[in-house]
Amino acid sequence: GAVVSQHPSRVICKSGTSVKIECRSLDFQATTMFWYRQFPKQSLMLMATSNEGSKATYEQGVEKDKFLINHASLTLSTLTVTSAHPEDSSFYICSARRGHRETQYFGPGTRLLVL
């Protein structure tokens, strides 16, 4: 299989601060990584698509200046929630795939709570 990790698994921060979440593909190189957000009892909503070495493509309604995505290597993508507010509290999940038309494998998720 393919293993994707996320760090941290859980984070609590104060309103107005920034939080960085890491997504790593542990046993494969991921040309593309995806970031999703999931609110309680809801489905996954895609936030952005990130290709290694290029700018992320954001979904409609997702603020690119608020959710900064960096995909600097084939095994690491980061999501930074800038100036976090309580409404940003959610479960953030990344996924990664080896290449074109390959299956997406998901990380374990990061639960963010903004106080």
Added chain:
Amino acid sequence: GESVGLHLPTLSVQEGDNSIINCAYSNSASDYFIWYKQESGKGPQFIIDIRSNMDKRQGQRVTVLLNKTVKHLSLQIAATQPGDSAVYFCAENSDFGNEKLTFGTGTRLTIIP
């Protein structure tokens, strides 16, 4: 707009019985479908996938059926076990350039001991 949805939000099945989870999709151009299992507080776990050139695919205790005529997808789990209790999502490949996945609303499967 295009969407992927599930017929039933919850499903309870006696341990040892078979379960069937259904999914309807609306984008007739989609050619790749995946079932994921998500346990509480965890990320989705890949179960099985199917491409549109097939109508059935089997894995270990799971079978996915695809009916392109009525745009319907189902996941069959045989001899259910307590560990099968989770939320199951179908996902559809909805953008062939970026190959983004569109997720259905999810079905919570509860296995009754």
